[in-house]
Every structure is written in C-alpha cells, then in structure tokens.
Amino acid sequence: MPAVRADKLYKIFGRRPGRAVELLADGRHRDEIKSLNVTAAVIDVSFEVQPGEIFVVMGLSGSGKSTLIRMLNGLLPPTAGSVEIEGTDITKLGKSGLRRLRSEKVSMVFQHFALFPHRTVLDNAAYGLEVRGVARSEREAKAREALALVGLDGWELKVPGQLSGGMQQRVGLARALAADTDIILMDEAFSALDPLIRRDMQSQLLELQESLGKTIIFITHDLNEAMRLGDRICVLRDGRVAQIGTAEEILNDPANDYVAQFVEDVDRTRVLTASSVMEAPIPVVDPGQGPRAALRTMRENQTPWAFVVRRNRRLVGAVGETAIGEAVRDNAKEIDGIVETGVERVHPDTPVADMFGQAAESSYPLAVVDDQERLVGVIPRVTLLAALASSVGDNGEAEPAAEASGDAAESAPGTEAAADGETADEGPQSAAQTESDRGDDAPATEGSRQ
C-alpha cells in the first residue's frame, strides 16, 4: 500500500470550478480558461509515494506546488480527484477526522519556518504532541529527543528569535519529527536558507531519513536540491505533471522539451555519484603475493598501479610500478611491506563534485569503498574529467563517463594532471555564479561549491 496516493487531483480557485475541470480534463491549457474567472492551480495530478521514499515535487513559482502539498493533508480540499493516506481517502473525512489525520499521520515543515515566536524551542518542538494531548513530561522528553536528532541539544530554553535561520528550520524539522508521524510534508523547507546551510540541511535530512525511514514529500523550485534529495522527482509545469521519475531518468531521458530545458542547467557533478561513474576494480592483488606476480597482473591490465585487497575484498592500499620494480630487484617475498595504505577513498554515494580535491591529491585512482571497507570500484582521474566534460557540454546525452575506460598511462601522477584538477574545480563554480543572477524563481542551480 502506498503511503500517499494522489489520483487525478484538481484544485481550481474561483467561483464555478466544475466547468473548468471539464475543460482542463479535455486537455486545455490553464491560460485558455481564464475567461471563466478561475485560477487552475493543480491540474490532473496523479502519483504514488511508497513508504520510506523521498518524493520531490519540483516546479517554478506559481506552478501549484504549495497548493498540491496542502491538499495532501487536507488544508485545502481538492476540487476533484482523491488523496489517499495509507489507504484512507482523506477527501471523505470530516473536520475532526482531518485534524486527527494531521496530528497522527502527516506533519509539515514550512518555508518560513512558522515557529511560534512566543514559545521556547522546546515548546515549539513539542507542539504536535501538545495538540494531541500528550502529558507535559512525556512530550518534553520526545521533543528533547527530536531536538537532539537535529543537533540542537542545549538550545531548548531559547526562543526562536535567538536562533539563526538554519537553526530555526532545524526546530521546524524537530517539531515535525517529534510529532512522530510517518509522513512529513516539506514545502520549500530549505529555500529561505543560505546555500551553505542549505547543503548542510539537505545532508542532515538524508541522514535522518536513512535512520528513521520517514516518508517525505519535499517541495522545491531548485533542481539541484531535487536531484540530491529525491528518490523520485515530479516536475510540475503550470499545474500539470511534466514528468515523474528518478533523478537520472529525468536527467538522461527528459519527457519533453520543457523538462529538457529545465535540466540543461543542472550541475551534473552534484547529481552523479561515485557509484554511477566508477569502474570495475581491476587489477587487484593480494598482500601475500610476490612482487613478480603483482607486476604481471599490472602488465596484463596495462596499468602502472594495482589495488591491494584481502580475500574478503577489504581494501589494504595500493602499489605502484616503481615500488614493485624495486621489490623485484631486491627479491622480496611479499608485497605486503611496500603497500601504500594512504590511498584516497570515497563512498559510493559521494557526488562527483566532492571528489576533485581528493583526486588532485592522490597519485592513484580514487578507491570507492562501501561501509564495510570493501573495494567496490575505482575512479581514475580521467573518468572524473570525462564526467565533468559531459556536465559542461551543452547536451546531456553523453553517458556518464562509462566509456572513459581507465587507461593507465593517463592517470599517472604528475603536476599537470593536478593542475587540471584545479581548473576542473573552477568550472561549475563560475557556471553557478552566472546562474544565481537569475533570482529566486528560476530553477537556480545554486552555488554548488563550498
């Protein structure tokens, strides 16, 4: 059973919405029905959100995002269509039923935080439980827990006016978490924050979601934010759904020109992660092998390096051609002693943009290791550059760096390559700056660098 299901949702503001729904269902654009004196905010929107999913609704200002999210918890009654929360059609609920739904199943985080200025941080966080009638000591304990989760322990007795914007929104998040609902609606929750703080909040949200498994419906006008957070993204245009899909589907296979234009500006290095650009981890050698065997493996794969892993694939380090050569000359028995253990490691979920610095520092390709320290892939510097190239290129068709096969010679350590890394670093930054001149309402590819 989906956590949230919207079925042919319409919201028309105005006096006689019935006729408007008929015309819109026929496929008219919302500007064509202006003469009816109505505003069609949401038109024929259907989607399903699975439990534990982060579902992002993205669109320009005025595309109906806020209206849509407010229909999901019954703050606005739909003109037509239905909303199901965990199988219950909420359009059929009465006033008190809706109130119960909101206090027990769906909570909300607001764009401008909407914290109560006259209550302490603790009382703000405990608000949902207070409404539900939970005893003071219990609700304060839960609120403290939620505040600790968002990293605000110690601030309980302050009032919101004493906190910075980012901290205020953490309180907003804690208020939603403390209410202990399975579904959280977030309406442009991070849009009012500075880019840096915004990235922090995004990371924190992802972490929290991973540990708590909430179903989150997140609204944004920022494509990068959508790509970073969304398991799936729903692009809204003038009240209608333009496309629903994963970040990569939308990036690589836009449903129409509108979406294509939209994603043109996206900073791919933010969307693409290590796991989507990495290559098979070859060659690998065992620390117990002799230097001759290792050298042979490297020759076969035509690489000047090899990663050293134990039998359970746990990464030990890497060896280079020169060190092996010397070991052969010295007739060493095992390569164990010459392994360089300080190789740069990245997690499969690390965005490409965050890897340039590490790549520049390392003379070996980046090692992609999972949570158990197992080597799952490698990223030579050329691969990274290729990924960047396709993000700067004006059409998004280049497959993310897959064919940039790890050709050994090119990733050899050298000052030139390191310098390349630096320039690569500059690229997206300046792009982001021109972007940010467009103002708030454009699907801004926000400044991606910290």
Place this chain on the structure above:
Amino acid sequence: MSLTSYAVPVPRIPVGQTFDAAINWLRVNFQAVFDFIGLIIETCVDTLFALFSAPSATQFTLAAAAVTAGGLLARKRYVPTLIAVAVWAGFYVAEVSAGLAAGVITALPAPLFLWAMNLFGAEYVYPPLVLALLLLVALVAISFTATRERRQWVLAGVSAGVLLLILALHFIVGVQLSLIVAALLATIALVVAGWRVALFSILGFLLIISMESWENAMSSLALILVATLVAVAISLPIGVLAAQSRHVSNAAKPVLDFMQTLPAFVYLLPAIAFFSIGIVPGVIATVIFAMPPGVRLTELGIRQVDKELVEAGEAFGAPDWQILRRIQLPLALATIMAGINQIIMLSLSMVVIAGMVGAGGLGNDVYTGIAQGDVPVGFEGGIAVVILAIFLDRLTGAVTRFSPAARAQRASA
C-alpha cells in the same frame, strides 16, 4: 400671471419619533432586564468606589489574600489554594445568611479577641474580618509549605506584612485612607511600569488629595474601570469573531463608525430613558463611546498574526479555539492591549459627559465649573482627570511587557 411654484413636496419622515417609539416599546417590554443590568452596574461601581475611597480592614485583608492566592495560582498550586478559597467562601456565605461565624466567635473564649478589640478600638468582633484574616493565614501557610520557591515566600510575607502595616497605620496611628490607597496605587505602578511612573503617580495623587478631589477622583476611577471592563467584555469577542469571519467584520464596521461619530450626547437620550439618571446611564454611554477601538484593534491584532503560524497550527491538527487561544491571542496581545488602552482613554474623556447625567465624580466638578462659571473647581477637576489618565495610560501600556510574546521579543533582541 402667477408664478408657478416648483417646490417639490418632501415628505416628513418621523425619524426621531420612531426612535422614541422604539425606546418606549423596549422600555415597556424589557424594563425588568434594564433594571437588572442597572442594578449590577451600580453595585459594581459602588463596591469599587467604596474599595478605593474608604476600604475597610476586611477589604484590605482580602486584597492581601488575593495577591497571595494569585502568586500561588501562577505557580500552579491550584488544589490547596482553591480549597482554602472555597472554605472561606462557604463560611462567608453562611455568615452573611445565617450569622454562623458570629455564633462561633461568641462561643469562643473572649480573651482571644479582647486584645485586638482594644488595639483597634473596636466595639465588637466583625466576623467577615476574622474570616478574611483566617483565609490570609491559610494562604500564607500554603505558600510556605506547598512551594519551595523563594519568590512565593517573599510575596506571601510581604503581602501579610504590608497588611499589618496598613492596619497599624490607619487604625492605630490614624493616617488617612486616601494616603494609604494612593501609596498602594503607586506601588502597583512601581511593580508594573517602573519607578518614574510610580513617582509621577504619587506626586499626582498627592496633588489630587490636596485639591480635595480624592473622593471624586476615586468615584470616576470606579466608573471608568467598570465601563472599561464591560466594554472589553463586549468588544473582545466581537473583535475575535470579526477577525474570523468577513461577514461579521463587514457588518460590524458601519455600526462601529456610527457609534464613534454620533455625538456622545446623543447616547445619553436612550441611556437616560432606560436607566434614568445617575451612574448607570453614565457607564452605558461611556461603554458605547469607548468600545469601537477595542473591537477594531482586536480584529486587526488577530488578522496581523502571520498566516503561516495559523497554518502551522492547522497542519498539526489543532482545533480552531486552540489556535485562537494559544497562537492568535498571545501574538495579538500587544495590539489588543493598545485597544484596551484606547478604551480607557475614551472612557476618561466621557467622564464630564457622564457627570452631566448625575454620575458624580470629577465630571461633576467640571460640569459645575461650566454651569456656574466656577473656574477653580472646574479646572481642578480637569487636572485630576489628566492625572488619572496618565496613570492609567502608563499602567496599561506597561502590562504588555509581561506577555510571553514581549518577553520572547526582548530575549531575541
């Protein structure tokens, strides 16, 4: 040739007569209701006046008990406090209706009371005073046993101490009540609004006392307070409704305009018709004249509360009354208090007109001054009104400081 007259005959519409007829109809049919309202208002004003101008030992004691009880309630010690007050109320009612306490007192050994009677020069033991003293003792005892908070101890101790001081000053030393009440009012100003206002109040009240206007000033104060209370009790709910519903708001607006622009004297006509002359028509006319800003500012204050905050309340499933009570009213409080302040100021400006219909007080002084050309009396009455006005204005202006919203704002500044 005779000139044709083009005068268009305009029919006479009997507006005034209809109004008069309506008043008469209401009077005939609802006289009992008006009498009842009049009785309540008059009782309230008289009681307040007595409290301000010539408070009895019992009233002083009850005031001290009320301060102590207030402190206890603010610290959430509801049960023992309410039990004490309920027991007192029970005995009080029994005493008033059946002389119960008097019976108990006569049954007790006389030496228990004799020393006090000698001290205060009283002829007999006044039972309500004994009850009030017992209530105070009980509340002070509760303060020291049921709370571990220093401030409550201080509060209980100070109110009992001040009471003893007052009783001693007045009944033994013989200081006038007017000075004692003036000092108490200045103390309230000190606590609420700071020492400047307190200093001004004490000097102003001394001036009033020296102008021999104290009685009249207290009479006007009682009238203003009752009128304000009634006006707030009516305007606050209307303001709240107007903020919630556009229809109520649209309906209320022209009525409020009408009430504010109609010359105040015109209210007096129906007020006198319904309540004859005296304090009551004065209060009624004052209420009608002073109410509009209360409604307007309440509506404005609530509408000004950030929509997103109200939406946040809804989004967490709070019912409407809870949103009103916990979000809208606290955040609108500063504006609402400004409205109450306006009500008080407008009430003061009605004092003279109320004096004209026999409400007495300072208005009467001013009115006499005008009617008999007695400039000194009229001017002194006017000065006293101004002193009262400033005192009340500063006091209500400062009350807002204690709201959670204001405290939060100070904290974040």
